[in-house]
Amino acid sequence: MGDYHRPRDLDEALKALTRPCTVLAGGTDFYPARVGRPVTENVLDISGIEVLRGISATAEGWRLGATTTWSDLIEAELPPLFDGLKQAGREVGGRQIQNAGTLAGNLCNASPAADGVPALLALDAEIEIARSNGSRRVPLAEFITGVRRTLLQPGELVVALHVPRPQHEARSAFLKLGARRYLVISIAMASAVVESAGGKVQAARVAVGACSPVARRLPALETALAGATLDGTLVDRIDPAHLAPLSPINDVRGSAVYRRDAVLVLLKRLLQGLVA
Numbered sequence: 001m002g003d004y005h006r007p008r009d010l011d012e013a014l015k016a017l018t019r020p021c022t023v024l025a026g027g028t029d030f031y032p033a034r035v036g037r038p039v040t041e042n043v044l045d046i047s048g049i050e051v052l053r054g055i056s057a058t059a060e061g062w063r064l065g066a067t068t069t070w071s072d073l074i075e076a077e078l079p080p081l082f083d084g085l086k087q088a089g090r091e092v093g094g095r096q097i098q099n100a101g102t103l104a105g106n107l108c109n110a111s112p113a114a115d116g117v118p119a120l121l122a123l124d125a126e127i128e129i130a131r132s133n134g135s136r137r138v139p140l141a142e143f144i145t146g147v148r149r150t151l152l153q154p155g156e157l158v159v160a161l162h163v164p165r166p167q168h169e170a171r172s173a174f175l176k177l178g179a180r181r182y183l184v185i186s187i188a189m190a191s192a193v194v195e196s197a198g199g200k201v202q203a204a205r206v207a208v209g210a211c212s213p214v215a216r217r218l219p220a221l222e223t224a225l226a227g228a229t230l231d232g233t234l235v236d237r238i239d240p241a242h243l244a245p246l247s248p249i250n251d252v253r254g255s256a257v258y259r260r261d262a263v264l265v266l267l268k269r270l271l272q273g274l275v276a
Contacts, residue, residue, distance in 0.1 A: 001038060006045040010052070010159065014132045016044050017155045025067050026100040028093065029109045052159055064161040066104035070116075071095075073103065081163075084172030084191045085119040091176050092116065094183055104158040107140070110148045110214075117144065117215040118191040119174045120161065121207035128160040137162065147213050168195040168202045173273050175266045179253060186210040187254045190266040194225070194274050201228045206267065211248040211259050218242050221267070234275055235268045 005021070007013040017023075021044040024030050046052060052067040055076050062082075064073070070089040078086070092098055092106065092115050106116040107127070117140070125140045132155060140161075143151050152158070174191040178184030188210050195203040204225035209215035221242035228234050240260070248259035 002040050002042040004043045004045065006048050008048055010049055010130065010157075013044060013046055013049060013157060014130060014155070017157060018132070020154070023108070023157065025102040025105040026069065026097075028097050028101040029105060046157070059165070061162060061164040064103055064163065066158045066160055067102045070098040070101050070103070070106075074098065080171040081123070081166060081193065082172065084122060084174040084193065085116065087174040088115045088119040088176075088189075088191065091174075103161055107144065107161075108150055108152065108158060110144050110146070110150050112147055112213055112215070113186045113189075113210040114215070115174075115176065115186065115189065115209070118189055118207040118209040119172070120163075121215055121217055122172060122191040122193045122205045123163045124193075124205060126162045126164075127158055128162060129156050130159045131156045135159070141217065144214050166193070166195045166203070168197045170195045171274055173270050175270055175273075177262050177266060185253065188248075188259050188262045188266060190263060190270055192267070192270045192274065194230070194271075196230045199230050201225050201230055201234070206270075208243075208246060208263055208267075211246040211263060213247070216245040218245060220244065225271075230275055232272070232275060234271045238264065238267050238271070240264060 005016050021042045024043050024045045025047055047067060053065045055068060056063045070092045074086050074089045092101055106114050120140050126137045127140055127143045128137050138151055145151060170193055172193040176189040177187045190208045193205045194201055204222045206218045206221050207215055224237045228237055243260055243263060248256040250256050
């Protein structure tokens, strides 16, 4: 059996990471993966470190603590910019999972179908990573490198997510397609942030998940949306060629062709909802 350690401050946690440890936050991925077998690795439980939990606003944007739960996020008073992330949060399992599961855990688990990733990509989020001798920030688009893989090095710990403040009025949305309405792994999902002024789109960020090993932004679509009138004609800017960054697969939940078709429908519905 491995050792279990539950530090009360960040320095203690970083010292514990000088030896190999599996980091435990909400445990909603950790425990199901170990049903029926003993826990043999060293476990570092960071759920008791207060500085890692909570949401705060600054002049530059917002800081989302690593162990902030999905329920914390859903219940927080935040501008419409975060509506898409809140919608994604409501899709993360059931209420019990949302009460325990954490924002950083959803990212570090690095599942292609992680509900929070497309919405955070559309928010242009950065990941703050700490280690004993300092810290660094990396864009979320670079943080997840593949299926169950991230940039985290031995001795490093995600401590926060940072969302920059947009230059214009912004709103966002998230949509997910599954085999049923609730408690389901995504077939495809999409999230978008639209910044607008004077009835025109000033900037757009669009991301798609469950259609590649890693969720992807759609830069060509973002460029096509910039400068468009913020009305029902916005959906006419969408072109199948905009899905080039995606590489959907065939699996038990759907074929690659079905996923591409589904993404186009999701994107149209997203934009229709944002201009409604």
